Amino acid sequence: MSYQVVSNLEQVLSALKNRGENSRIIAGGTDLFLEKLPEKLLDISALAEALVIEERGGTMLIGAAVTHARAVASPLLAKKVKALTEACAQVGSPQVRNLGTLGGNVINAAPAADAAVALAALGAKAELIHYSGNTRTVEIEELYAGFNCSAIDSCQELLLRFVVNSSDSGSGSAFARLAARKSLALPLANAAAWLRVEHNCLQEVRLVVAPVKPAPTRLFKTESLLVGRPLIAESWREAAGAAMDEVEVRGSLLRCSADYRRHLIGVLVGRVLETAAGRALTAKGEA
Ligand SMILES: Cc1cc2nc3c(=O)[nH]c(=O)nc-3n(C[C@H](O)[C@H](O)[C@H](O)COP(=O)(O)OP(=O)(O)OC[C@H]3O[C@@H](n4cnc5c(N)ncnc54)[C@H](O)[C@@H]3O)c2cc1C
Structure with missing residues (x-):
């Protein structure tokens, strides 16, 4: 097996181009090392362009190789995208958070990956670069091809970073899980x-919410019911009920029954809405 650590974008693209199908991008390796490993691994954990955390003209740029631990430690992310730092704080254990990255979390395509759920709620877009040099920007949900199956071929394309609009005043976000x-x-x-x-x-x-479908799942009906509603407990209760009606969940012998999961989703929806609304008011100075 060959293992190459790359430190700039040209190196990644030319390595992907020259190495063919048997090479694959690796970041923290916390998911990939559980699989059958390819012959060649291309380590992007030191790739400067994928390690950014910065705000540029009302947009947050968050590198795909940023680890969960680094995201949690970032005051800028805590201020601008609190749901993401809350999600990252709950991933695995300190060891997993020290190695695991945001990009790996999304490309691994587990249906309830914590950071992916937060990024989808934040309206994050993913910036991708193919070895040919072609770039594209897609919604988080478009990165999924099925349960535990990414739409991205990590032998050909690099997820470089996430872009999140940070210019909205009076906005807030929150994440919760059980x-x-x-x-x-x-x-x-x-x-x-x-x-x-x-x-x-x-x-x-x-x-x-997740796990509902292969990708993090927007609750469009519940969202539209909420628009125009006041920030009161009744709104969160109604949203919890609407979310329970909207989701079609599966039970699992290993985890929990479908009924329990539906109930749980209602509870979590009520909680994240109330917390995010409180944060939005604080951001406006009205709390
Ligand atoms: C013990 C344990 C506990 C865990 N607990 C949780 C948990 O609570 N919540 C949770 O959400 N996850 C959890 N995970 C899963 C895992 O840690 C996360 O999904 C992590 O974010 C994966 O990131 P990574 O950098 O390690 O990915 P890697 O293993 O390096 O890569 C994962 C996949 O993504 C591809 N890839 C990685 N980066 C890129 C990129 N930039 N561009 C293109 N392709 C890329 C790789 O080729 C591979 O297919 C756990 C894992 C373990 C082992």
Whole structure:
């Protein structure tokens, strides 16, 4: 097996181009090392362009090789994309968070991957570069081809970074999950919300839950019901009920029944909405 650590973008693209199908990108390796390894691995954990955390003209740029631990430690991310730092804080254990990356979390395509759910609620877009040099920007949901199956071929294309709009004033976000234990356990269900408030009413809402479908799942009906609603407990209760009606969940012998998961999604939806609304008011200085 060959293992190459790359430090700049040209190196990655030319390595992907020259090495063919048997080479694959690796970041933290926390998912990939559980699989049958390819002959050649291309380590992007030191790739400067994929390690950025910065705000540029109302946009947050968050590198795909940023680890969960680094995301949690970033005051800028905590201020601008709180749902993401909350999600990253709950991944695995300190060891897993020190190695595992945001890009790996999304490309691994587990249906309830914590950071992916938060990124989808934040409306993050993924920037990708093919070895030919072609670039494209896609929604998080477009990166999924099926359960545990990515639409991205990591032998040909690099997920470089995520782009999140950070210019909305009066917005807030939150993430919550429940797992069998507080660490080293995948979530039974998770939820994330991003919302914008004006005059104490909801103006825009993005609500994402998992595991429901292969990709993090937007609850469009519940979102539209919430627009224009006041920031009161009744709104969160109604949204919880609407979310339970909207989701079609599966039970699992290993995790929990479908009924319990549906109930849980309702509870988590109520929680993330209330917390995100509180944060939006604080951001506007109205709390
Ligand atoms: C014990 C344990 C506990 C865990 N707990 C959780 C948990 O609670 N919540 C959770 O969400 N996840 C959990 N995970 C899963 C895992 O840690 C995360 O999904 C992590 O974010 C994966 O990132 P990585 O950098 O290690 O990915 P890697 O293993 O390096 O890569 C994963 C996949 O993505 C591809 N890839 C990686 N980066 C890129 C890129 N930039 N461009 C293109 N392709 C890329 C690789 O080729 C591979 O196919 C756990 C894993 C373990 C082992």
